[in-house]
Amino acid sequence: MKLSTKGRxxxxxxxxxxxxxxxxxxSIKEIAEKQSFSDSYMEQLFSALxxxxxxxxxxxxxxxxxxxxxxxxxxxxxxxxxLEGPIELAQCITGSDCEKSPECLTKELWIDxxxxxxxxxxxxxxxxxxxxxxx
Amino acid sequence: MKLSTKGRxxxxxxxxxxxxxxxxxxSIKEIAEKQSFSDSYMEQLFSALxxxxxxxxxxxxxxxxxxxxxxxxxxxxxxxxxLEGPIELAQCITGSDCEKSPECLTKELWIDxxxxxxxxxxxxxxxxxxxxxxx
DNA sequence: AATAAATCCAAGCGGAATACTTGGATATAG
DNA sequence: CTATATCCAAGTATTCCGCTTGGATTTATT
Numbered sequence: 475m476k477l478s479t480k481g482r483x484x485x486x487x488x489x490x491x492x493x494x495x496x497x498x499x500x501s502i503k504e505i506a507e508k509q510s511f512s513d514s515y516m517e518q519l520f521s522a523l524x525x526x527x528x529x530x531x532x533x534x535x536x537x538x539x540x541x542x543x544x545x546x547x548x549x550x551x552x553x554x555x556x557l558e559g560p561i562e563l564a565q566c567i568t569g570s571d572c573e574k575s576p577e578c579l580t581k582e583l584w585i586d587x588x589x590x591x592x593x594x595x596x597x598x599x600x601x602x603x604x605x606x607x608x609x
Numbered sequence: 610m611k612l613s614t615k616g617r618x619x620x621x622x623x624x625x626x627x628x629x630x631x632x633x634x635x636s637i638k639e640i641a642e643k644q645s646f647s648d649s650y651m652e653q654l655f656s657a658l659x660x661x662x663x664x665x666x667x668x669x670x671x672x673x674x675x676x677x678x679x680x681x682x683x684x685x686x687x688x689x690x691x692l693e694g695p696i697e698l699a700q701c702i703t704g705s706d707c708e709k710s711p712e713c714l715t716k717e718l719w720i721d722x723x724x725x726x727x728x729x730x731x732x733x734x735x736x737x738x739x740x741x742x743x744x
Numbered sequence: 745a746a747t748a749a750a751t752c753c754a755a756g757c758g759g760a761a762t763a764c765t766t767g768g769a770t771a772t773a774g
Numbered sequence: 775c776t777a778t779a780t781c782c783a784a785g786t787a788t789t790c791c792g793c794t795t796g797g798a799t800t801t802a803t804t
Contacts, residue, residue, distance in 0.1 A: 534801025
């Protein structure tokens with residue numbers, strides 16, 4: 475079980491924005507260079523982050539992105555879900571026909587796993603990451 | 610973030626074995642039919658489960674698979690990891706070059722998520738699933 | 745006004761991984 | 775000796791991931 479690059483790159487990119495919070499917009503190019511990501515790929519991630527209301531964009535020359543709120547107001551879980559989609563280990567959880575069997579004995583398990591993941595990522599803000607703080 | 614079919618099918622198949630524990634071997638065909646899985650695909654999963662020491666096989670006619678131990682002695686986490694590989698959300702965790710940046714501020718996060726997943730799946734046995742018991 | 749630097753947007757595309765199939769060889773109950 | 779099973783190694787089709795391409799639009803700077 476692995477997270478896609480979207481989630482990993484996304485959180486790292488947001489950390490970069492957090493590190494320079496209050497110092498004006500940062501361009502995708504800057505972030506991509508610092509982390510050696512593809513900048514055209516990063517564009518797509520920021521598009522999703524913007525749609526989720528986590529960043530604001532400033533267009534034109536000298537433009538770039540800034541965090542939509544202070545780093546301690548941005549939940550890591552929101553970043554991850556906006557890029558990866560919901561944490562859903564099996565369609566079990568939302569779907570009606572639980573893995574084709576009505577009396578599915580594993581549903582509870584997947585829900586518990588999902589809850590525990592959300593528990594971790596929803597109790598941590600960007601500021602916490604900067605501080606190296608445990609939840 | 611999603612589990613592959615291996616993990617999901619695998620746990621369900623093991624639940625089937627647990628439900629009929631002590632009543633002799635069950636063939637792949639039986640399980641595959643009950644859950645409407647492909648039986649040739651299931652073969653591969655059971656091969657991995659056997660390698661992990663979670664099931665025993667009886668070859669030949671009237672053969673099949675049985676749990677290697679009592680249902681309360683089989684950890685769900687072992688089933689999942691034997692099929693999915695280790696729960697490693699980013700190479701961060703084991704790899705040396707943490708996402709290309711030495712001072713990676715996200716490493717702790719991924720480790721905490723991983724730990725919380727393992728916490729859930731390692732504190733639950735097949736018997737717990739049968740009982741519908743929370744961990 | 746012109747230019748350069750940036751976001752925006754939609755589509756395409758190659759490679760890898762997933763989910764599954766195929767074709768056998770071997771073992772064993774009846 | 776035959777049917778039923780596990781065993782095993784490839785092959786394959788499809789999907790998804792990670793990334794590229796080709797623009798259009800916006801805006802600071804000169």
